[in-house]
Amino acid sequence: xQDIKINAVSITERFMKYVKIDTQSxxxxxxxxxxxxxxxxxxxxxxxxxxxxxxxAHLDEHGYVYATIPSxxxxxxxxxxxxxxxxxSPDSSGENVKPIIxxxxxxxxxxxxxxxxxxxxxxxxxxxxxxxxxxxxxxxxTTLLGADNKAGVAEIMEAATYLTQNPQIxxxxxxxxxxxxxxxxxxxxxxxxxxxxxxxxYTIDGETLGSIEDETxxxxxxxxxxxxVSAHPGFAKGKMxxxxxxxxxxxDALPKDKLSPESTSQKDGFIHPVGISGxxxxxxxxxILRDFDDDLLKSHGETLEKIVKQVLTxxxxxxxxxxxxxxxxxxxxxLDKYPQIMANGIEALKRAGLxxxxxxxxxxxxxxxxSFMGLPCPNIFTGxxxxxxxxxxxxxxxxxxxxxxxVQLVQVWEENS
Numbered sequence: 180x181q182d183i184k185i186n187a188v189s190i191t192e193r194f195m196k197y198v199k200i201d202t203q204s205x206x207x208x209x210x211x212x213x214x215x216x217x218x219x220x221x222x223x224x225x226x227x228x229x230x231x232x233x234x235x236a237h238l239d240e241h242g243y244v245y246a247t248i249p250s251x252x253x254x255x256x257x258x259x260x261x262x263x264x265x266x267x268s269p270d271s272s273g274e275n276v277k278p279i280i281x282x283x284x285x286x287x288x289x290x291x292x293x294x295x296x297x298x299x300x301x302x303x304x305x306x307x308x309x310x311x312x313x314x315x316x317x318x319x320x321t322t323l324l325g326a327d328n329k330a331g332v333a334e335i336m337e338a339a340t341y342l343t344q345n346p347q348i349x350x351x352x353x354x355x356x357x358x359x360x361x362x363x364x365x366x367x368x369x370x371x372x373x374x375x376x377x378x379x380x381y382t383i384d385g386e387t388l389g390s391i392e393d394e395t396x397x398x399x400x401x402x403x404x405x406x407x408v409s410a411h412p413g414f415a416k417g418k419m420x421x422x423x424x425x426x427x428x429x430x431d432a433l434p435k436d437k438l439s440p441e442s443t444s445q446k447d448g449f450i451h452p453v454g455i456s457g458x459x460x461x462x463x464x465x466x467i468l469r470d471f472d473d474d475l476l477k478s479h480g481e482t483l484e485k486i487v488k489q490v491l492t493x494x495x496x497x498x499x500x501x502x503x504x505x506x507x508x509x510x511x512x513x514l515d516k517y518p519q520i521m522a523n524g525i526e527a528l529k530r531a532g533l534x535x536x537x538x539x540x541x542x543x544x545x546x547x548x549x550s551f552m553g554l555p556c557p558n559i560f561t562g563x564x565x566x567x568x569x570x571x572x573x574x575x576x577x578x579x580x581x582x583x584x585x586v587q588l589v590q591v592w593e594e595n596s
Contacts (some may be wrong), residue, residue: 183531185582187314191575194316195278197223198325203273204266204360211369212266212359220265220332224357227336231343231494233355240367242359248342249352256351256596260377261338261585262545262556263331263384264361265324268460268567275320280575284421289572291320296382297569304572306387306564326563331383332357334561334578339584350589351596356380358545363508366545367519372554375422379520382546383585385560386535388577391524392558394511394539394549396448397476399503401466401483406498409460420494422462425523426455428490430464438479446471446539450479471509471539507543510550510557519554523595524557527588531580559584 200220205213212218221238228236228246236246244265267273281289289299297320301307307315318324335355342348346536354377358366361384385392407422430452438444438449446469455464460537466483470476480503487499497549521537528535546556562577 183341183583183586185337185579185586186206187575187579189340190333190578190582191280191314191316192339193328193337194578196332196572197329197333198276198278198318198401200228201274201276202266202325204270204363205269206363211365213363213365214266215240217242217266217359221308221357221359224265224336225331228355229337231339233339233343240373243370244357245375246339246355247352248339248350248355249318250350251346252349252351252593253431254351254593254596257378258352258354258376259589260333260356260375260380260554262356262358262365262380262549263335264328264358264545265332266359266362267325267329268327268362270567271322271323271569272321274323274525276322276325278324279317279319281315281317284310284313286311287314289317291317291569294320295568299565299570299572304564304570309388310574313577315572317574318569319574320569322571323568324529326561326571326573328361328384328561328567330561330563330573330578330581334383334581334585337582341582341586342589348586348590349593351593353589363547364543367548367552369489370549372552375554377554379517380546380554380556381588382544382550382556382558383522383561383581384544384546385540385558386563386566388560388562389528389533390536390538390560391528392538392540393521394471394515395507395509395543396469396471396541397473398506398543399468399476399480400506401468401480401501401503403464403466403483403487404500405429405457407460407462407463407494408496409458419459420497421459422457422497423459425490425494425497426457426464428460428486430455432486432490438482442539448472448475448479449482467506468503473508507547509550510547513550514557519595520555521557523591524559524588526591527584530587530591531583533580
């Protein structure tokens with residue numbers, strides 16, 4: 180087993196370079212990628228990979244970056260892919276990100292300089308207690324940081340750099356994939372798996388140091404349209420049935436002590452309205468439905484429709500349509516068929532000096548859909564925290580350990596083949 184020394188300065192500089200590039204995706208856009216600016220990072224990554232000597236590195240027309248690190252062993256090793264997404268969440272601005280390093284963290288609350296109302300409180304961010312003496316990177320208070328998932332991108336790039344510079348580390352063929360639009364659920368819509376040519380994959384898109392995730396929510400999206408009755412408000416008595424008010428009643432009737440993100444944790448699912456629009460005559464709401472169990476997920480859609488029908492009993496001249504579409508499914512259904520993927524991941528974490536923690540994701544990753552597309556794909560930590568908001572942060576030392584885990588992992592696959 181090789182002694183691995185990852186350069187903390189290099190991963191820090193790389194990460195801070197990437198987060199300054201605005202790659203926010205846009206769910207309202209029909210294109211792929213949804214925003215052309217995502218290609219700005221893709222071009223840089225493809226060029227950096229070419230400079231490492233990966234001659235097939237390229238950015239395709241859909242905004243995906245592909246590259247190959249050739250095998251340097253005589254063994255027949257499965258082809259392993261490492262994947263991260265380049266886009267950042269639409270939930271908070273990703274423009275003009277100003278990353279800040281808080282060196283030698285000592286447990287204090289971190290007040291961000293551009294908005295003193297944005298404070299990383301030691302009492303609220305549980306993993307800060309494990310960061311004493313580490314270097315914490317945040318944004319300045321007016322944007323998200325972009326650690327989700329530029330931490331993963333930087334870690335894969337740093338691992339690729341290390342492996343190309345240390346050919347004594349034996350490994351099979353390694354594929355690199357960077358995707359657009361993961362944050363809006365379209366991260367693998369245009370991926371070319373035949374061109375990628377991998378047998379198994381790992382997304383580097385998790386959070387806490389040492390975690391590896393083999394389970395996600397199963398997810399559906401629901402669109403509810405209420406067709407009300409419009410009338411002149413001056414003469415509306417006994418006639419008007421406002422679609423806006425009907426929709427408000429439906430949302431208010433959703434369970435509050437269960438089946439909502441605010442009141443659930445661990446393996447509990449939910450029904451969550453994420454957007455509303457409309458007028459008196461017609462109003463629309465979009466929901467996300469989530470659960471780890473497919474049967475329970477189906478029941479959440481049935482619960483929503485039951486509430487709709489109950490509310491509409493008071494509005495005899497109004498109608499509704501409810502459309503529920505599959506988004507992704509729990510990747511554990513696939514990964515349980517390939518136990519070596521998780522076993523090798525856990526062994527790599529141990530070799531990196533970490534205590535492996537197998538977790539379930541209350542969300543999804545590109546790996547969710549990749550697994551069902553024929554590329555089994557668990558998720559490995561990046562070290563990032565508080566994703567999608569202005570309090571997002573990552574520790575340099577945790578990023579170093581993620582890079583080390585990747586390097587250890589390719590050796591484990593080679594040794595076990």
